[in-house]
Amino acid sequence: MKKFIILLSCFILTGCFENSGYLVKSCEKQEKANTLTTTITYTFGFKNDIIKDIKISYDNVDSDVNTISSIKLSLETQNNYSNLKYNVITDTENQYKIEYDIPLDSEEEILDKFYIKKSRTDLVNKLKELGYTCE
Numbered sequence: 638m639k640k641f642i643i644l645l646s647c648f649i650l651t652g653c654f655e656n657s658g659y660l661v662k663s664c665e666k667q668e669k670a671n672t673l674t675t676t677i678t679y680t681f682g683f684k685n686d687i688i689k690d691i692k693i694s695y696d697n698v699d700s701d702v703n704t705i706s707s708i709k710l711s712l713e714t715q716n717n718y719s720n721l722k723y724n725v726i727t728d729t730e731n732q733y734k735i736e737y738d739i740p741l742d743s744e745e746e747i748l749d750k751f752y753i754k755k756s757r758t759d760l761v762n763k764l765k766e767l768g769y770t771c772e
Contacts, residue, residue, distance in 0.1 A: 709733050
């Protein structure tokens, strides 16, 4: 029993359980307009119902090359305006997927635009209200 307590103390003191309680959840919605399909996915980490980090991806697929070009131009303009951190995941003729890393200390305008809430419960409820499916 003493060995178990000493071993448990070592784990606690070294921080092995530091991320204990940290969970990741995602919510997704697919929108279709003519030949364009856009899948929007919110992926967020949280602990004790408080969101710690959040990423939002937009995966646009269309058989019309002009549509993807227009989406890309629109998003690039928006990105330059808002100074958001983002990564382009896929950039082909028929698909443009981009992922935003939204800082939780962003201006209210950005948080409101992306429906960001500080609480996991509030965010999930808002996204479900908007038609997202959450796992």
